[in-house]
Amino acid sequence: MDSLSAATAESFHLLFSGDAALWVIIFTSFSVSVRAILFAVPFAFVVAFLMAHLRYPGRRAMIAAFSAMQSIPAVVVGLTVYLVFSRSGPLGDLKLLFTHSSMIIGQILLSFPLLVALSHATFQAADRRVWETSVTLGAKPYRAFLTLMHEVRFGLIAALVAGFGRIIAEVGCSMMVGGNILGYTRNIPTAIALETTKGEFAQAIALGIVLLAMALLLNGLLVFFQGRGVMSS
Amino acid sequence: MSEIIHYRALRKTVHGRLLLDIESLEIHDHACVALSGRNGAGKSTLLRIVAGLETPDSVTAIFNGKTMSWRRACQQMRTHVIYLHQQPYLFDCSVTDNIAYGLRRQGLTIKEISGKVSKALEWAGISHLQMRNARELSGGERQRVAFARARILSPRVLLLDEPTTNMDGEGREQAYRMIKRLKDDGVSIVLATHEYSSVAHLCDTHLSLESGRLMTQSIETVNGERKIIPYG
Numbered sequence: 001m002d003s004l005s006a007a008t009a010e011s012f013h014l015l016f017s018g019d020a021a022l023w024v025i026i027f028t029s030f031s032v033s034v035r036a037i038l039f040a041v042p043f044a045f046v047v048a049f050l051m052a053h054l055r056y057p058g059r060r061a062m063i064a065a066f067s068a069m070q071s072i073p074a075v076v077v078g079l080t081v082y083l084v085f086s087r088s089g090p091l092g093d094l095k096l097l098f099t100h101s102s103m104i105i106g107q108i109l110l111s112f113p114l115l116v117a118l119s120h121a122t123f124q125a126a127d128r129r130v131w132e133t134s135v136t137l138g139a140k141p142y143r144a145f146l147t148l149m150h151e152v153r154f155g156l157i158a159a160l161v162a163g164f165g166r167i168i169a170e171v172g173c174s175m176m177v178g179g180n181i182l183g184y185t186r187n188i189p190t191a192i193a194l195e196t197t198k199g200e201f202a203q204a205i206a207l208g209i210v211l212l213a214m215a216l217l218l219n220g221l222l223v224f225f226q227g228r229g230v231m232s233s
Numbered sequence: 234m235s236e237i238i239h240y241r242a243l244r245k246t247v248h249g250r251l252l253l254d255i256e257s258l259e260i261h262d263h264a265c266v267a268l269s270g271r272n273g274a275g276k277s278t279l280l281r282i283v284a285g286l287e288t289p290d291s292v293t294a295i296f297n298g299k300t301m302s303w304r305r306a307c308q309q310m311r312t313h314v315i316y317l318h319q320q321p322y323l324f325d326c327s328v329t330d331n332i333a334y335g336l337r338r339q340g341l342t343i344k345e346i347s348g349k350v351s352k353a354l355e356w357a358g359i360s361h362l363q364m365r366n367a368r369e370l371s372g373g374e375r376q377r378v379a380f381a382r383a384r385i386l387s388p389r390v391l392l393l394d395e396p397t398t399n400m401d402g403e404g405r406e407q408a409y410r411m412i413k414r415l416k417d418d419g420v421s422i423v424l425a426t427h428e429y430s431s432v433a434h435l436c437d438t439h440l441s442l443e444s445g446r447l448m449t450q451s452i453e454t455v456n457g458e459r460k461i462i463p464y465g
Contacts, residue, residue, distance in 0.1 A: 129322035132286050137335035138312040138386065147334075151325055 003201075010202035011209065021183075022203060026210055029187035032100055032178075033168045036107035041160055044115035049145060051116070052123035053131070063120065069113035075172030081106045082176050098179035103187075106173040111163040118162055122155030123148070158225040165218045169211055235262050237389055237421060238283070238310065239295040245278060246290050253279055253289070254445040260390055265412075265422045267432050270442030276425040277319075279442065280392040283423070284316035312339075316392040320399070321379030323367035328359060328378050331367045335386045349385055357381035357411070373404040380411045390421045397428070409435060433459040 014022050051063055083089050085097040085105075096102045130151045134144035149156060171189035178185035180194060188207045195204035238260050245253040252275040260266070260283070270276050281287040285307030294306035301309070312335070323331050332353050336346045354360040357377040362370065367378055376396065383391055393412065397405040412435055416422055426432050429439070439450040452459055 127322060129318050129320075130324075132316070132318070133322045133324075134334075135286065136284055136314075136316045137382065138338045139334075140338070143338060147324065 007201035008205055011204075011206035014202060014206045015209065019206075022206055024183055025186050025188060025191045025207065028100075028185065029168060029189075032103045032174075032187060033107060033164060035100075036104045036167055037111060037160065037164050039104065040108045040111050040115055040163065044112055044159075044163075045119050045149065045156065048116045048119035049123050049148070051120050052126075066113045066116045066120070070117055072110075072113070073172065074110055074170040075176065077106055077109050078173035078176030081109065081173065085177065097177060098181060098185060100178075100185065102177040103174050103185060106177045107167040107170070110170060110173060111167045114166050115159055115163040118159035119156055122152050122159060125155070126152045154225045158222050161218050161222045161225065165215065165222075168214060168218075236260070236298075237262055237296075237313075238306065240283070241293040241295070243279075243282065243292040244290045245275070245282065245287075247278070251445055253282075253442075255279070255447045258283075258440075258447060260421055260423065262389070262421055263416075263419050264438065265416050265424065265436045267429065267436040267439045268423055268425045268442065269427065269429060269439065274442040275445060276442055277394050280316060280394050280423060280425055283390075284314055284392050285310065286316060310390075312386055313389045314392065315383045315386060315388040315390070317379055317383060317394065317396060319395045320372075321376060323370070323375055323378055325368055326366065327363065328365055328367050328370070329354070329363045331378055332382045332385055334382065353381040353385040356384065356414075372400065373407055376400075376404075376408060377411065380415065384415060384418070384420070388420060390423065391415060393422060393424045395425050395427065397426070397431075405431065 051059060051066075081102060082097065084091050085094065085102050086092055087097075096105070126148060130148050131144050134147045135141075139147060169189055171193055174180075174185070174187050175190045175193065178187070178190065180186050180190040186194075188211050192204045192207050192211070195201070195207075236259055240255065240258040243253055243255040243258060244251065258279075268276050268279070278287060282289050282292070282303075289303055292303045294301055294303050296306045296309050324334065329350055333346050333350050336349060341349075350363075351360075354363050357380060359374065359377050359381065362374060362378070367375065370378065396412070397408050400408065409432070412422060412424065416435065422435075424432055424436065433452055436452060439452055441448045441450050
């Protein structure tokens, strides 16, 4: 119990004393996940919009597929990306394994189905008069799309927050394709996993506090934006 | 009155049922047409096809004297024809931004837009609402914003889908006054309605949708009042 208390006290010291190693890990985590979500979101919103507003063969199968893909374990995505980018894999020549790029690709694949599924539900529930009013007032399709996104922005932000929450805390994919390299690809979840196995609880607890604070903040934002969405609909 | 748009052989099937089977539909300059029919007769569908929001099974369109496909006609008529929903949708922003929405798509300067919006607010009697969020307005106020937002684009044709549904007497009168002013401004109006008599003073022609076909009906003066005589 004493050692746990000491580790907790040490973790706060690490956090607030500006420990360089700790903050590099935190920065890596956010740098990779923010870039992944920024790449994924535009494509996800467009795909979700097309699925909600167009009628084409295979549409229902596509919706079901994205819904099912939300539950694919992170390690399976990690394994797939690993095999693709490993030296003997089809894209091995790109030498992306154990880099930020491979971690970003893995996180894009992880967040994409969730982003599509949640934003599709948002677009599906949107009032069709938004699109029609935009068009009848002379807006071209891309402008009408931007107007629609503005009208359902709270639902879309909620999807974005949920997607970010999914990747910032995942360990399996980052561990496999990032390699957990200190000062380069080590992020919060992989560092927690490693430090815990080493018995170095102080850094693990400090990073856990950051992750917990992030989870609380994201969930708070999610509740806020979902509430705004309901109120404005 | 010159012809703006003429549709020939307009057909539309919905869930296997032939909803619209119209030989000819003409919309003329400065005309106000009442369009009536039972619930489900296809009034809204017809207006939405004219507005380019719904696709017909087949139709030939003649716009400005040229025969073209429906899709081509829709492209040509963009901003000339404006459709207003039964309950107009206002975007989640200020009244001013709502009214300026269409103008911003036309590449005008901020000064030009501002001047036109001020005039439109004044025209609709809603200058005092300009900074309010459009979502906070009452039903009558919303409709005035929607009329101002349409009028500012100087459309040739305004398609109104039962604009007075769910309105009290005062709201209806206010809506009719605005429609009359739009007509006086030279806008052609097609007005889908159940209330024949209450729009008789506004309209020149009455079209009735019966079993998918369009019947022209007369507007007669009875005891000094203009009344639409229902078909049959």
